Amino acid sequence: MNASWVDVPEGSDFPLDNLPYGAFRPHDGDTHLGVAIGDSILDLHAVAEFGAFDEIGARAAFAEPTLNAFLRLGRATWRAVRERLQALLAKDGDPALRDLPRARFFVERGGVEMAMSLEVADYVDFYSSEQHARNLGSIFRPDAEPLLPNWKWMPIGYHGRAGTIVVSGTPILRPDGQRKPPDAPAPSFGPSAMLDIELELGFITGSEEIFGLVLVNDWSARDIQAWEYQPLGPFLGKSFATTISPWVVTLDALAPFRVAPPSQEPPPLPYLRFENDTGYDVCLTIELRSARMREGDMAPVRISATNARELYWTMAQQLAHVRSNGTRIRPGDLFASGTISGAEAGSYGSFIELTWRGTKPLTLPTGEKRAFLEDGDEVTLRGWCERDGLRLGFGECTGNIVAHTGVSSQER
């Protein structure tokens, strides 16, 4: 691990080897792009104005409040900026910033609000974890083969709503919608009673290649989804909100954590074949804290732990599949993995799996039971990589559930 002259606490998600990108908003200022280092954020707007990226041609991109202009510049520029930043921040690197006033270039991470780091162009959500697809198949179609015939031939996916993707920390309003229990004669309209999460990892593209990864919580109203999704797929059960982590961890930072993906049988068609290691070893957890736990000052409880290396279809395959029909990729496109579930019950990535559609509720340290999310619940996703003494992470992706507004279905 390389050392920085900026203090990086032991176990931090943000050592010099990481340098993830995000957008931050000081209390009274404009939104700036920055990279996280330890407990600090290096202000890229300030560094660009200082002239540090002029030779790379990236000054203008860092005058923007989102990453989209930088995403357009492509991998050669992304790498050159990463090298420049590592040189500026390394103990044995370029001393240009070291003797200047700290406040000109750095802010404390804890002292600023994070903003959306990008304007999402199109949002695609895949369904690439075999265990998750098997679990949902078993729950929804108990008498049939859980995996549909196409699942092992292609990364199944669909388009989600780009306009309601929000940054970690944004409160999640419990959505209204139509629900119809199987035994009810007709649907009714009201707040979702089966509000769920989906633990996912997403990648963000430039014009043709992957830039970096974020944590994704694809909030899901299972009752709305179950009634609406035939035959065209999930719609309003998903479109109310999707949360992403504020920090985008670059593919270059993740290179040491590449692994071979699970073996694939049947062998994929040629356009989906990759020789190199296209999987990523990323530990992922879900933490839950209820309102009562917060009131009692209790720590969140970890309800699941899994790993992105479990994904059957890799990001490289997902992107190759999307492009196979000639579709244009745009800077700022977001592609999420779908829920990542491991083989055991404690490694499932959603409540519908963890509680088996509510039949096996979780018990919190307060004694409260959870089949699905209650108002006041706070969910936090975390992700990190660890190997040979090197550790880096994604920070957190959090959201808490806010009660329905109380407008009755009659009034709407």
Added chain:
Amino acid sequence: MNASWVDVPEGSDFPLDNLPYGAFRPHDGDTHLGVAIGDSILDLHAVAEFGAFDEIGARAAFAEPTLNAFLRLGRATWRAVRERLQALLAKDGDPALRDLPRARFFVERGGVEMAMSLEVADYVDFYSSEQHARNLGSIFRPDAEPLLPNWKWMPIGYHGRAGTIVVSGTPILRPDGQRKPPDAPAPSFGPSAMLDIELELGFITGSEEIFGLVLVNDWSARDIQAWEYQPLGPFLGKSFATTISPWVVTLDALAPFRVAPPSQEPPPLPYLRFENDTGYDVCLTIELRSARMREGDMAPVRISATNARELYWTMAQQLAHVRSNGTRIRPGDLFASGTISGAEAGSYGSFIELTWRGTKPLTLPTGEKRAFLEDGDEVTLRGWCERDGLRLGFGECTGNIVAHTGVSSQER
């Protein structure tokens, strides 16, 4: 019908009562916004620079190459601009433009290329024609009730790909993809052999309300779609291209053509109830011209004629449904109706219906047969309204099919 001092040929889609918005590109110039009047386009950038919209606060919006900034301004401004334009163009109106050089404010429609009039934010495609849903249900599930239980309770829809929406005239490359005939042991990869159209009408929103309508051709690769769409809905069978008409006809221009929608049974839930006439009487046609027809200088043949008043779910209901879960609408969102099919075979809005999945091919004037689209085929959608001597239209929405690139699936 109000008369303009600009020449409007008899039967034109673009009388003074219409004034649809579009973006045009002179041979060597920047893209400008304009409104169509007769065979001319009034250059809104030039009119705005002249100061005509200063009191309305719309000058800056018309310096942009797309409508998105104008869409953000809302209905009061849209109406004020419409009134101003009608005054400037009416025979008995404001003479400000009349005595100035024509070339400063007008271009001939035939002499310019049209561009995308908006940057599409999110794209939603509905499934709101009962006849279309019944036809597809009968074709895909011949032994079951064609309408699924949810269909009469809500406007079924899904998100499509915003980034591949193109303007009329853009060539459509036949997409590659995975196809698996039911009797094949495994899928193969190659050019779609069941390339289809979908005749639709779409609406574009501001921040909260409908601005105007476009013709939409939602190109569909039925073989790719059939293999991929379970359980998450259409994806690559649709995402390669969607064509919209260059002209956006405003809701204000369409007001005289409002009609009562079909009666709904069961009665919709309260949030989907509207007292006023939320249907629109828009005649719609599909024309086809093969490469051989073009070579022989033969006119296109009309293969279908229907009307948007057939739609079971109206635009107002579609928008109310999308917003019912709290989803934010953005300026530039596009919502398409889904294929519009009438009761008779000659009024179906797609080849899969017109030829009943290829079992009843169409015969063209050349003697050529058509089950689905062949390379070189040109498809043109048209839409217009007519009542009490007033006629206005959408112009055309066209695309021609370009052969697959010839890269074999082995090489990809």
